[in-house]
Amino acid sequence: MNTDKKARRGMTTYVAVIFVIGLIIAGAYVFVLKPGETADQPAVEAVNPNG
Numbered sequence: 001m002n003t004d005k006k007a008r009r010g011m012t013t014y015v016a017v018i019f020v021i022g023l024i025i026a027g028a029y030v031f032v033l034k035p036g037e038t039a040d041q042p043a044v045e046a047v048n049p050n051g
Contacts, residue, residue: 029035
């Protein structure tokens with residue numbers, strides 16, 4: 001029975017650590033890389049509307 005408790009506690013710790021690491025990576029992605037942010041420069045390959 002002691003082995004079951006030890007295994008359950010270890011797996012819970014493992015899952016919690018993986019979850020926290022995922023949150024850290026997701027936070028870094030959102031706040032550091034700023035996905036979806038556009039540059040203020042026009043695109044070079046823009047289509048000419050007059051031609």
